[in-house]
Amino acid sequence: MTDEPRATREDPGPLLARTAELATEYLRGVPERHLLVHQDVASLRAALVTALPEEGEDPIEIIERLARDADPGIVSSAGPRYFGYVIGGSVPASVAADWLTSTWDQNAGLYSASPAASVVEEAVGAWLIDLLGLPAGTSYGLVSGCQMAHFTCLAAARHAVLEDAGWDVEASGLVGAPEIDVVLGGEAHSTVGGALQYLGLGRDRVHTAAADGQGRMRLDALEATLDAIPAGRPLIVCLQAGNVNTGSFDPIGPMIELVRRRPGAWVHIDGAFGAWARVSPLTAYLLDGADGADSWATDAHKWLNVPYDSGLAFVAHPRAHAAAMAPPHAAYLEYVGDEKRDELYWVPEFSRRARGFAMYAALRSLGRTGVREMVERGCWVARRIADRIEAAPGATVLNDVVLNQVLVRFETDDRDPAASDALTRATLQAIQDEGTIWLSATTWHDMAAIRVSVSNWGTGAEEAELAAATILAAADRVRARGMPAG
Numbered sequence: 502m503t504d505e506p507r508a509t510r511e512d513p514g515p516l517l518a519r520t521a522e523l524a525t526e527y528l529r530g531v532p533e534r535h536l537l538v539h540q541d542v543a544s545l546r547a548a549l550v551t552a553l554p555e556e557g558e559d560p561i562e563i564i565e566r567l568a569r570d571a572d573p574g575i576v577s578s579a580g581p582r583y584f585g586y587v588i589g590g591s592v593p594a595s596v597a598a599d600w601l602t603s604t605w606d607q608n609a610g611l612y613s614a615s616p617a618a619s620v621v622e623e624a625v626g627a628w629l630i631d632l633l634g635l636p637a638g639t640s641y642g643l644v645s646g647c648q649m650a651h652f653t654c655l656a657a658a659r660h661a662v663l664e665d666a667g668w669d670v671e672a673s674g675l676v677g678a679p680e681i682d683v684v685l686g687g688e689a690h691s692t693v694g695g696a697l698q699y700l701g702l703g704r705d706r707v708h709t710a711a712a713d714g715q716g717r718m719r720l721d722a723l724e725a726t727l728d729a730i731p732a733g734r735p736l737i738v739c740l741q742a743g744n745v746n747t748g749s750f751d752p753i754g755p756m757i758e759l760v761r762r763r764p765g766a767w768v769h770i771d772g773a774f775g776a777w778a779r780v781s782p783l784t785a786y787l788l789d790g791a792d793g794a795d796s797w798a799t800d801a802h803k804w805l806n807v808p809y810d811s812g813l814a815f816v817a818h819p820r821a822h823a824a825a826m827a828p829p830h831a832a833y834l835e836y837v838g839d840e841k842r843d844e845l846y847w848v849p850e851f852s853r854r855a856r857g858f859a860m861y862a863a864l865r866s867l868g869r870t871g872v873r874e875m876v877e878r879g880c881w882v883a884r885r886i887a888d889r890i891e892a893a894p895g896a897t898v899l900n901d902v903v904l905n906q907v908l909v910r911f912e913t914d915d916r917d918p919a920a921s922d923a924l925t926r927a928t929l930q931a932i933q934d935e936g937t938i939w940l941s942a943t944t945w946h947d948m949a950a951i952r953v954s955v956s957n958w959g960t961g962a963e964e965a966e967l968a969a970a971t972i973l974a975a976a977d978r979v980r981a982r983g984m985p986a987g
């Protein structure tokens with residue numbers, strides 16, 4: 502070969518400047534943007550799924566075309582009128598830090614690959630342990646979401662309870678291991694089952710303690726469940742802080758006291774969004790006693806309003822945490838030991854995105870006061886929407902609104918369950934077809950319901966009034982045009 506290959510290095514400036522323009526235009530427009538979810542997959546495919554080009558294309562054209570062609574399929578979930586699932590937006594500083602994260606393109610697995618990413622995680626970890634009222638010395642891992650936070654925490658739990666039983670699960674696996682009993686509430690989130698599935702603990706091999714009408718695990722049911730498990734067996738109990746439908750909290754303090762009668766048992770808390778209740782004196786009572794748990798899972802991409810993907814695992818026993826997560830040592834890696842943080846000790850990833858930067862910027866831009874105000878605003882909005890709905894004839898709120906979730910149902914005059922289900926579903930469809938706000942459906946205790954979930958930093962009183970008016974007007978329209986067939 503005569504010609505030596507040379508990499509071409511073009512100035513990225515024009516491309517990034519154009520991208521910043523497009524992103525800025527989107528973010529400025531998102532509060533007013535419609536919330537219709539594009540249903541025509543054929544047109545999206547026609548625009549986006551092309552043959553792989555033989556030759557590379559011009560980057561600015563690619564980005565302009567992507568912004569144009571993806572737009573119909575982009576859901577305005579970053580905006581303040583989105584109340585679907587439990588999806589937060591992103592505070593501007595965290596979006597900007599996330600851009601920098603991609604720009605720097607750090608591999609945040611090892612200190613040696615990015616000292617800054619490692620130290621920023623230390624700052625974020627310390628701030629959050631303080632903010633969420635967790636015990637000093639708690640270890641933490643920044644993961645992709647609450648699903649992986651459960652995985653991380655329950656892997657630490659699996660390590661600890663089997664170590665007590667004389668079994669090294671990381672080295673020997675589960676074949677031949679002592680059995681582990683896992684207790685869940687009847688309304689545990691599906692991702693807890695997902696984590697048990699991935700960990701070989703079996704998502705159906707669990708003891709389920711019944712929940713009450715709000716979705717809280719009942720204390721007497723937990724006691725009876727524990728009584729039925731022979732003493733001395735490895736035991737993990739999963740509690741919930743914030744039910745995805747009702748926002749309700751298990752009675753955490755008394756439950757932890759109960760479990761503590763079983764030496765060596767591990768208590769895990771799912772606080773995907775509910776953990777943030779701790780930051781306000783108005784809602785902190787919901788988490789009384791939570792600092793007595795062994796592990797906690799939460800999200801930053803929900804109520805902290807950090808871009809996807811961003812979750813957090815906290816473990817009160819750093820040794821168990823690291824034992825469960827750290828992969829076998831590899832000769833080619835430069836580890837730093839205990840004085841500095843190699844992130845791969847704490848997460849089920851090796852190479853990974855430097856998620857800490859976006860959290861760092863969100864926390865600095867909000868401050869302790871800003872986080873508290875954001876959570877309190879979300880709770881206020883949920884309460885206001887619930888009040889407006891409850892005041893309207895034929896409309897009910899199915900849950901006690903203790904946090905940021907509201908469950909709405911419409912009843913027909915004869916209160917026929919099937920007809921009321923149909924009215925509720927048709928109302929939701931009318932709301933989704935209109936696109937002023939976006940809400941999602943659920944079934945609560947065999948009743949169709951509409952979920953209103955408030956977790957966007959930009960949602961305030963104006964959006965609360967708009968949401969309530971939109972919901973009630975949609976129900977009126979459905980009633981006026983005659984009931985849909987069940």
Ligand SMILES: Cc1ncc(COP(=O)(O)O)c(C=O)c1O
Nearest residue numbers: 587646647648690692745773800
């Ligand atoms: C209570 C609860 N746990 C876990 C999850 C899963 O979180 P993620 O989607 O971040 O994995 C959710 C999501 O809404 C949730 O509400």
